Amino acid sequence: MAEGDSGNPEYEYKYEYKQVIVVRTDLAMGKGKLAAQAAHAAVSALKEAEKMRPDWALKWLSEGQPKIVTKVGGLEELLRRYELARSLGLPATLIVDRGLTQLEPGTITCAGIGPAPVNEVDKVTGDLKLLRCRGRERPARWRPTAGAPPPIELRR
Amino acid sequence: MAEGDSGNPEYEYKYEYKQVIVVRTDLAMGKGKLAAQAAHAAVSALKEAEKMRPDWALKWLSEGQPKIVTKVGGLEELLRRYELARSLGLPATLIVDRGLTQLEPGTITCAGIGPAPVNEVDKVTGDLKLLRCRGRERPARWRPTAGAPPPIELRR
Secondary structure, three states: OOOOOOHHHHHOOOOOEEEEEEEEEOOOOOOOHHHHHHHHHHHHHHHHHHOHHHHHHHHHEEEEEEEEEEEEOOOOHHHHHHHHHHHHHEEEEEEOOOOOOOOOOOOEEEEEEEEEEHHHHHHOOOOOOHHHHOOOHOOOOOOOOOOOOOOOEOOO | OOOOOOOHHHOOOOOOOEEEEEEEEEOOHHHHHHHHHHHHHHHHHHHHHHHHOHHHHHHHHOOOOOOEEEEEHHHHHOOOOOOHHHHHOOOOOOEEEOOOOOOOOOOEEEEEEEEHHHHHHHHHOOOOOOOOOOOHOOOOOOOOOOOOOOOOEEOO
């Protein structure tokens, strides 16, 4: 099993496949907009994986679809990560907002990379920081999310 | 074609299927956490749809996977919406955070409802408000996102 993202054993969670969503922090996206763009990236990159490497997609889903959300400072850095992922043969998609609301039409907001083996994804995004909140939106009990287990679906 | 979510023609965008992600606002989730949970809900509810109604899933994807992120004030309201969706035969999943970081283990954070026909989803979430940002995180150019076209994937 590959190691999780954190060296802190308290947050250690082991999985073999992951997806990373890379978000631009230089855009004025509200929480809802950002969540929708990230969700779009997750679905799109999964669909890409299901075409390119259905075995990766299935294994990732069976592990509970571990995913983390990281940040880059701008478009150039986002494109660089995306191109690197593609050059390594990883499923990756760029998400373009159609504008009309908060952003200019055609704004590239984020990228979905993977699901793919953890060590492969880390070649592309391993050095990126997690997206956190800031200012007064920062929760009082804030602690790092890297290496935490992915959320689960409730069976009712 | 079903109508979009907004009565404002400037933001009108017509599609037949949609997915709604319903998020609790009473939890101290940072932006990154919220984005990851929403992405998890989007993928899980899509997987549910692919089992229950693969035709809905395919049509939704072909329309560009329109999705919106809405809010509820707490767990009870979230569960009520989820149960209503299930009782109507719609794909729906609840997302449970495993804790360790910002939230107590087992916290139900959000739900994914659909993809499903717009009029069916609206029976469950049509009256919910969009999740927006607040306070100083509110972008200067804030305008409503309802009825806006979904983001697109960039083909490179």
